[in-house]
Each structure stands twice: as C-alpha cells, then as structure tokens.
Amino acid sequence: MHDIVRPGSVPAPLSVSIDAARLTYDGVPLFAGVNLRLEPAAITCLLGPSGVGKTTLLRMIAGLAEPEPPTTVAAGDGLPLQGRIAYMAQQDLLLPWLDALDNVLLGARLRGERRSAALVTRALDLLARVGLEGREHDRPAALSGGQRQRVALARTLMEDRPLVLMDEPFSALDAITRLRLQELAAELLAGRTALLVTHDPLEALRLGHRVHVMTGSPATIGPALEPPGPPPRAVDDPAVLSMQAELLRRLAS
Known part of the structure; x- marks a missing residue:
C-alpha cells in the first residue's frame, strides 16, 4: 500500500450546470435542449450508445468544443471554469x-x-x-x-483541480486492473466534482453518485439514478446489480 502525497488542500466544492446544450452535424441536430447538473464534490457518470454526443458534451464543458447557441456552461460560483479543470481524453495523448x-x-x-x-x-x-x-x-x-x-x-x-472530466478512462485495461483503478479514482476524486463518460453500466454504478443515460435522436439526458452508499461500491452489491438492469433498460429504450 502506498500513501499518496497529496496537495495542500482539496479545492472548494464546485457545481457546474449545462443548460440548453445543442449540437448539429451537417444540419442534423445530434442533441438539443440537453440539461445536466454536476453536483459539487460528487462523481456524475454519463452513459449512452456510441455517437450520441457524450464526448462532445464533455469537450464543451472543458472548453475544447465551441458550444452552439443557446448552450450555456456555468460554474455555480459564477467564476470562469478556465484553469479549474483536469481533463482526460479517450486517447492517452502522452508526449x-x-x-x-x-x-x-x-x-x-x-x-x-x-x-x-x-x-x-x-x-x-x-x-x-x-x-x-x-x-x-x-x-x-x-x-x-x-x-x-x-x-x-x-x-x-x-x-x-476542483473539476475533473474523464472520457472512458479505464477502457484499455484488463478487468482486474480496471476494478483496482476504479477504486483508486474514487479515493482520489473524493471532494472533487467529476464527470465520467463510460460505456460500462457496472463501472458507472460502482463510481457514480449520480448516473445519467443519454439516448435518442436528437439525444436527451434522462433523470439520474442514485446508487446507495459511497463509491467505490462492490461489484456484487445487490443494489448495484439491480440498478444495472435498470440502466440496461434505459440504454435500450
């Protein structure tokens, strides 16, 4: 067991609101009127089929994709998000x-x-x-x-950073390493606001305080599921397994 050498203090909890988010491609709306709130000091997980717009939404929050009007992305304290975000893309982007x-x-x-x-x-x-x-x-x-x-x-x-955005951060890992690093992420993200995009319902339910599904054409984001207890939750937790069935139902709808 290694003890993490941490920074001096965890930044003050930060809430983030995404309102009326809109994205079009070749004139076709991929999503419109999408609203999402990232609760302070909590991990929000977002699932959905490939191509629905999850990564683009994440990049909008990160300031890496130009939001289309009337999209707004705002921190709860009214201050700019620039300089307060840690972002992990699907690609490792190592130099x-x-x-x-x-x-x-x-x-x-x-x-x-x-x-x-x-x-x-x-x-x-x-x-x-x-x-x-x-x-x-x-x-x-x-x-x-x-x-x-x-x-x-x-x-x-x-x-x-008070806001951490992660896009499929464990996708290239074997099953055991994936579970172990989910636990590490839950530990080190404690007290921070995080948005995790994933295709894995079990991962979302292990790590998320709130879990949303993005589906449809144009896509919308459904109401949150809130798994009981703090993350990381056990993979064989009956509540997790029960909610996994509900997540799969939402993904298929």
Whole structure:
C-alpha cells in the first residue's frame, strides 16, 4: 500500500450546470435542449450508445468544443471554469519524447511550477499506485496501450483541480486492473466534482453518485439514478446489480 502525497488542500466544492446544450452535424441536430447538473464534490457518470454526443458534451464543458447557441456552461460560483479543470481524453495523448514521470508532471511543467522533491514524490507515488512502479523512466513507445492509459490517468489525478472530466478512462485495461483503478479514482476524486463518460453500466454504478443515460435522436439526458452508499461500491452489491438492469433498460429504450 502506498500513501499518496497529496496537495495542500482539496479545492472548494464546485457545481457546474449545462443548460440548453445543442449540437448539429451537417444540419442534423445530434442533441438539443440537453440539461445536466454536476453536483459539487460528487462523481456524475454519463452513459449512452456510441455517437450520441457524450464526448462532445464533455469537450464543451472543458472548453475544447465551441458550444452552439443557446448552450450555456456555468460554474455555480459564477467564476470562469478556465484553469479549474483536469481533463482526460479517450486517447492517452502522452508526449512520445517524455518518459512516464515527465508525462505525469507535464501540467506542472507547462504552468512553470518548480520541480520540487514533493512534486516528484507525489508523481512517483501515483505511478506506483496505478501499477507502474519501476517504469517511470520508460517512454510511451515502451509501454502497452493499457500502461499508457494508466500514465494518462496518473497525470489527470496529479492535477489539483476542483473539476475533473474523464472520457472512458479505464477502457484499455484488463478487468482486474480496471476494478483496482476504479477504486483508486474514487479515493482520489473524493471532494472533487467529476464527470465520467463510460460505456460500462457496472463501472458507472460502482463510481457514480449520480448516473445519467443519454439516448435518442436528437439525444436527451434522462433523470439520474442514485446508487446507495459511497463509491467505490462492490461489484456484487445487490443494489448495484439491480440498478444495472435498470440502466440496461434505459440504454435500450
């Protein structure tokens, strides 16, 4: 067991509201009038079939996709979201000329932060927690797809941001590693506001305080399911298994 070297304090809880979100492609609306609230200090999970617009919605919140009017994305405190977001894309986006450690430290490097011993220790500890102890000086070309995704996860969790956006963060992992890293993510996201896009109902129910399904054409987001108890929940929890059937029903509707 490794003890995480944490930043000085968890940022104040942040709520985020997405209202009247709209996206069109070649004149065809993919979604319109989509509303979603990210509750403060909670993990919100979003499921839906491929191509429904989940990733684009995530990118709108991150400021990486231009929202179409009348879309609004706003923090509950009224301040800009810029500079307060940690974002993990589906692709690992590692820089091939940097080793695993320097990829985890990339955010601090881009901000011009001093490479302190405490910062390096925390990065090394995160790499160990994601199962890459001893691989910190390997470049991405020497790592498997799943290992690169773990580096990207460590880099995201390294950021001290109140809002964390994650797009299929465990998709390249084997089943056991996936479960273990879900538990790590739940631990390190405690006290932060997070939106997790996933195709896995069980993953959503293990990690989410609130779970939404995005379906239809144009797509809409349905009401939240709220699994009982804090995450991460056991995979054999009867309530989780019961809700999984309801999620599958919603996905198929």
